[in-house]
Amino acid sequence: MPTATAPARTAIPREIWILVGAAFVIAIGFGIVSPVLPAYARSFDVGVAAASVIVSAFAFFRLVFAPVGGELVSRLGERPIYLAGLLIVAASSFATAFAQSYVQLLVFRGLGGIGSTMFTISAMALLVRLAPPSARGRVSSTYGSAFLIGGMIGPVLGGLLAGLGLRAPFIVYAVALVIAAAVVAIGLGGARLEPAQNRADRDVVTLAEAWRSPVYRAVLASGVANGWTNFGVRMAVLPLLAIAVLDEPWVAGAALAIGAVGTAATLQVSGRLADRIGRRPLVIGGLLVMGTTMGLLGVAQHPALSVGVGLAVLFGLSLLSGVGAGLVNPAQQAAVADVVGHERNGGRVLSTFQMAQDGGAIVGPILIGVVADVFGFGTAFLVTGLVCLVGVVPWLTAPEPLTHHAPVGETTA
The missing domain is CATH 1.20.1250.20 (MFS general substrate transporter like domains)
Known part of the structure; x- marks a missing residue:
């Protein structure tokens, strides 16, 4: 075709x-x-x-x-x-x-x-x-x-x-x-x-117009989950888990670097996929990968595992969670662009999306840090995984933006 x-x-x-x-x-x-x-x-x-x-x-x-x-x-x-x-x-x-x-x-x-x-x-x-x-x-x-x-x-x-x-x-x-x-x-x-x-x-796209779009509501939900996980917990809490697995200075940096490699490699193909098969499958798939791998990360500290096995689990799940992030980000941002449209001014709509991600990045590490202090890393990362899965829910009923990409002002008439 x-x-x-x-x-x-x-x-x-x-x-x-x-x-x-x-x-x-x-x-x-x-x-x-x-x-x-x-x-x-x-x-x-x-x-x-x-x-x-x-x-x-x-x-x-x-x-x-x-x-x-x-x-x-x-x-x-x-x-x-x-x-x-x-x-x-x-x-x-x-x-x-x-x-x-x-x-x-x-x-x-x-x-x-x-x-x-x-x-x-x-x-x-x-x-x-x-x-x-x-x-x-x-x-x-x-x-x-x-x-x-x-x-x-x-x-x-x-x-x-x-x-x-x-x-x-x-x-x-x-x-x-x-x-x-x-x-x-x-x-x-x-x-x-x-x-x-x-x-x-x-012509300005208002927040009221954008909010009427189920795609935009889904993007805000996945944006919170993405900010919470990738810009918040990954940067602030994952290094602490890495140190708990092996208290060596290089471990935390290696876990973050391996996750970044997974994201960078995935970005080389995810953008093209988002333009070919659609935004929705990549966002849903990416959130599921992120939710599963982040939810299991606490296993790396399990006392039944040797240090070597714990490190292998930590690095392997960090790599896969990075892959999930690489799937989500380009498709999610392309979906926002689909909502705004090519010829309209979407400053307020875009700033609200940015706030959703920043809000998740600020609140996530604080709440997950409290959970980790009270219940341990296993529960903390499990909660993070659940946040990702919650971000999937609005996308299950949202239409595919690639095939319903007229600006919101044209679709709600």
């Missing part, structure tokens, strides 16, 4: 490759500062809890500013908000490098979260606008791969830069963001963008 191979022949526009390159630079920079940030916070003579607050402040400000970010995108357009967000994070990173107190560090890092949500939401909106409808899955997986690979390279560079002092990585990150902003400003200067693309008078 000709339509079965059409998505593979659709070229990804040059403007999207510019955004992909910028995403790679941004992810490297974020990875550069991530390993040194807790130690930098501790250098101001604060405890572990206070150092953790610095890490959480970035995500918290992303969450609370998301509605404003979506409104700004709707009113001013994607490109100016994207550039402003990058420059705000650059200024925040540079100021963080020269913070003189813990309070200053907290404020500067929090301001970076505001800029981060600005460029995240506007980047999503640009991808919706610029991606050909038949290649939305491939575009999402390509963009996600850039972030993932950059995030894997960044910590290695951050560890090397830390030899120059704990402040040096933040300066390098600031410079990298300024360069990325300059490249995007030149590459998306407007020559290839429709004039309406940066105007506030474009």
Whole structure:
């Protein structure tokens, strides 16, 4: 059938490759500062809890500013908000490098979260606008791969830069963001963008319209589950489980790296599959894989297992859970683009989706951490698996967005 191979022949526009390159630079920079940030916070003579607050402040400000970010995108357009967000994070990173107190560090890092949500939401909106409808899955997986690979390279560079002092990585990150902003400003200067693309008078998709779409409601549910699992529990609780299996410094990093490899490998094919067979099968399949593997991860610490077997279980399930994440992400983001449509302004709709993921990423580790303290890692990861399975439920009755992809304003008439 000709339509079965059409998505593979659709070229990804040059403007999207510019955004992909910028995403790679941004992810490297974020990875550069991530390993040194807790130690930098501790250098101001604060405890572990206070150092953790610095890490959480970035995500918290992303969450609370998301509605404003979506409104700004709707009113001013994607490109100016994207550039402003990058420059705000650059200024925040540079100021963080020269913070003189813990309070200053907290404020500067929090301001970076505001800029981060600005460029995240506007980047999503640009991808919706610029991606050909038949290649939305491939575009999402390509963009996600850039972030993932950059995030894997960044910590290695951050560890090397830390030899120059704990402040040096933040300066390098600031410079990298300024360069990325300059490249995007030149590459998306407007020559290839429709004039309406940066105007506030474009037809806006309201949250009420989007909410009437069962696909959008399903995307919000899976977004919470995805943020809870991949951006929250995986990053905050999985390393603690790894240490409980074998208290060696390399184990936690290896578990996270193996999961990232599983995601990166899957992203190479999941985007094309999302464009060929649909978004729904990949989201459902990915959530089932994530739910099963995350739910079983606590087995790695079972006292009946030897350390070697425990490590094999930990690494094997981490790899498979990464595969599940690689299935979910591009299909889920393509489904959001299907809901918004190619010609409409969906800033508020996209910011709400981002809030769903950020909310899961913030609440998940806290609640699962409490469960782990009271009932142990086995129960904690079982609960995480159940959250993934709950995220499947709305998708069971939602239509396939690939074949029902008219913008919500056209389907609800």
